[in-house]
Amino acid sequence: MARWQPGAQERLVVAAVDLFTEQGYDATTVAEIAARAGVTRSTFFRYFSDKREVLVAGQATLSRLLAEGIAQAPQGASPLEAVAAGLERASAAMGPVNRDLGPRLKAAIAASAELQERDALKNIGLADAMRDALSARGVPDPTAHLAAELGVLAFKRGYARWSEGERDDATGLAPHALAALEELRTAAGTLG
Template sequence: MGRWEPNARQRLEKAALDLFTERGYDLTTVAEIAERAGLTKRTFFRYFADKREVLFGGQEELTRLFSEGIAGAPAGATPLEAIGRALDAVAGIFTGERLAQARARQPVVAANSELLERELLKRTKMVQAMHDALAARGVSEPTARVAAELGCLAFGTAFHRWVEAGNRREFGALAVEALSELRTATAALG
């Protein structure tokens, strides 16, 4: 595969995930990722700040979709209905083509404390994006914060169910189900 061939970002992501799975995250270098992808280290750094970010690409798109989904909810929508719209908006990026990559990514992240910390930062940014979008709709505190946290919890629950071995359901259906379960659980709190 030549350096000039398209899809450099995807090639780097695949090479990194393959190497992380084969050798472990800590034992894999940027140079090895670039070499496996048929690219240079310099090209790697055009796409990613460091090897950790290979596993967290697309975060900006995700937070944008959460915000747009909430903003696009009907004027009379409740905060959780707006969160449901946000989950619908992000469901489109969790396609069957991404499922194998997501399933391979999870054990790599789970096995490394640095990656788990980065995952928590990603979660914090998602909650903040949903909170800010709800606040822009006029949702007051602490309702906006609670709804955003529930939205992130529904997202995480749906994602973990989606990547489970043997799962055949689409992310969108799992997200609707998770949000519904959380609605029921919060109502039971009294």
């Protein structure tokens, strides 16, 4: 395989998730991930500082898309309507590879305390990006913080439903994330 063949980062993510699922996170080495992806160890380290970082591949892009969607929401949009716009924008970037990785990634994270920790940090980063975008719209901090946290939870719930759902469902991630956000809005209204 050519050293600079396109798609190396995506192949590394798929290889890592497959190996984490097959043999566990702790038993998987960077060399094995690189070999499965058909690249060298040095190519692995061009994309990731360590094997744990494979889990957050695309986090910066996802954070940016969420924030852009919130910023581009109509001026009179409520905080949760702005979050919905962010979810729609980010969902548009999620394709078949993201969907196929979902169940395997969930299993790998569930089996490793280290990956659970990294996943929690990823969620904090996504919430921070949304909170900052909401604050830039003039949303007060407590409201921005709560709306951002609901946005992360809606994204996670929607992604889980989408990735674990029927493969003939071609609607994409957005309807699942938006439905989850609406469920959370309704649930929040019952808290009293």
